[in-house]
Amino acid sequence: MAQESTEIARGLRRRDPDLLDRLIEQYQHRLLRYLMSLTGRRELAEDLFQETWIRVLERGHQFNGKFAFSTWLFAVAHNLAIDHMRRKQPSSLDGLMNDNGEEASFDVPATGRASAFDLTLQREQSEHIAAGMQHLPAEYREALVLRFQEGMSLDEIASVARVPLGTVKSRIYRGLSSLEQWLKGAQL
Amino acid sequence: MSSISNNDAHERARKLIALAGPDALSASDRLSDQPLSNAWLAAHLATCASCRAFAENAAEMVRGLRTIPIAAERSLVSTTQIKVRRRALELQHHRERVWLVSISCAAVTLCALLSAAILWHGFEWLGSRAHLASSVWQVGFLVFCMMPALVAAILLLAKDRHLADHSGSYEG
Numbered sequence: 482m483a484q485e486s487t488e489i490a491r492g493l494r495r496r497d498p499d500l501l502d503r504l505i506e507q508y509q510h511r512l513l514r515y516l517m518s519l520t521g522r523r524e525l526a527e528d529l530f531q532e533t534w535i536r537v538l539e540r541g542h543q544f545n546g547k548f549a550f551s552t553w554l555f556a557v558a559h560n561l562a563i564d565h566m567r568r569k570q571p572s573s574l575d576g577l578m579n580d581n582g583e584e585a586s587f588d589v590p591a592t593g594r595a596s597a598f599d600l601t602l603q604r605e606q607s608e609h610i611a612a613g614m615q616h617l618p619a620e621y622r623e624a625l626v627l628r629f630q631e632g633m634s635l636d637e638i639a640s641v642a643r644v645p646l647g648t649v650k651s652r653i654y655r656g657l658s659s660l661e662q663w664l665k666g667a668q669l
Numbered sequence: 670m671s672s673i674s675n676n677d678a679h680e681r682a683r684k685l686i687a688l689a690g691p692d693a694l695s696a697s698d699r700l701s702d703q704p705l706s707n708a709w710l711a712a713h714l715a716t717c718a719s720c721r722a723f724a725e726n727a728a729e730m731v732r733g734l735r736t737i738p739i740a741a742e743r744s745l746v747s748t749t750q751i752k753v754r755r756r757a758l759e760l761q762h763h764r765e766r767v768w769l770v771s772i773s774c775a776a777v778t779l780c781a782l783l784s785a786a787i788l789w790h791g792f793e794w795l796g797s798r799a800h801l802a803s804s805v806w807q808v809g810f811l812v813f814c815m816m817p818a819l820v821a822a823i824l825l826l827a828k829d830r831h832l833a834d835h836s837g838s839y840e841g
Contacts, residue, residue: 498757502750509741517739530741531749538753539760610733629731635688654687661726 486546493541505534508554511631515555518626519562519619529565533558548640555627555641613663621656628653682713682720686727785814 492500512533516526536557544553614622620642627638638649685706714721789810796806 496757496760498754501753501757505746505750505753509746510739513741513745514737514739527741527745530745531752534749534753535756538756604738606729606733607737610730611737614734614737625734629734630737650684650688654684657687657727657730658683660730661723664726664730 483546486548486550488546489550490544490546493537493544496538496541501534501538504537504550504554508551511551512554512558514630515623515626516558516562518614518622518630519559521615521619521622525565529558529561532561536561549637551631552633552637552641555631555633556643559623559641559643609664609667610660613660613667616663617656617659621652621659624649624652625656625660678713679717679720682710682717683723685710686720686724788813 489500489504513526513530516529516533517523520526520529533554537554540557544550614625617625623642624638627633627641628635633641635646635649635653639646642649644652714724792806792810792813793803795801796803796809799806
């Protein structure tokens with residue numbers, strides 16, 4: 482892990498395009514999923530996806546390899562999303578919603594192999610939870626995605642979102658509670 | 670009073686469940702680094718149906734979150750790779766230009782210092798041959814050194830004047 486981070490740091494200092502190609506391939510889905518959780522809009526998430534990798538190229542020398550590359554990558558993406566939001570509406574991450582106020586969709590083609598029934602069930606559940614996620618404030622979505630989809634530690638989430646550890650804990654708890662409440666309400 | 674402490678207990682239990690992490694949510698040992706909290710949570714869950722339900726829901730939500738299918742399209746990845754390579758090339762050219770300019774500046778400075786020293790000795794020799802006072806050949810040296818810059822400045826001024834005159838005549 483540390484060895485891998487050191488090699489990545491060395492390659493980024495050299496601005497090695499082959500390394501960047503590999504990293505883009507490796508982190509494509511995770512980064513896009515994270516940006517979708519922040520922005521709630523696929524189009525914007527894709528723009529930020531490209532900007533994030535350009536920023537990684539330009540600021541690669543700042544990655545020292547002491548932490549996991551993914552933590553640094555998500556922090557870069559987070560900062561870009563915040564910058565975008567500030568340009569648009571200088572208040573909170575909730576500025577990252579659809580311009581017309583519509584709920585954004587997480588819906589994209591599913592992958593993997595399972596029985597048709599399982600697939601349908603899984604898809605329904607995922608769609609349900611994705612819809613619930615869209616009703617959460619962006620900072621809760623971000624915390625839940627980093628914690629439960631990315632499996633990051635609380636400290637890593639704090640460094641990505643640049644907030645104190647207590648805030649991260651609070652966001653995860655509140656996010657999960659709000660999601661549960663929404664899902665309960667939606668089932669009624 | 671007891672309802673307040675009950676509420677605190679529920680909140681504490683739910684916070685522990687939420688923070689336990691994706692793999693610990695459905696496991697019996699929820700927080701391996703906090704055995705006291707684990708024991709307390711296990712005891713609480715044994716008697717509290719609502720927190721048990723929250724734990725089950727939370728585990729289900731986490732499973733659901735993990736299966737939300739979001740995938741980057743191939744075109745996005747390839748476009749990004751092309752853009753990154755193009756930018757890398759631009760940065761490389763820029764770095765090469767900066768390096769070239771720096772080397773040129775260093776070479777010019779070195780040449781200027783060397784030629785100034787040689788010229789100084791040349792003027793000194795000429796001054797002694799012509800029996801001139803040292804202040805005279807030193808002024809001559811200064812004028813000679815400043816001559817290229819003076820000529821360039823005069824030419825630029827003349828060019829500006831010329832352009833100004835012509836643009837005035839065109840407007841007129």
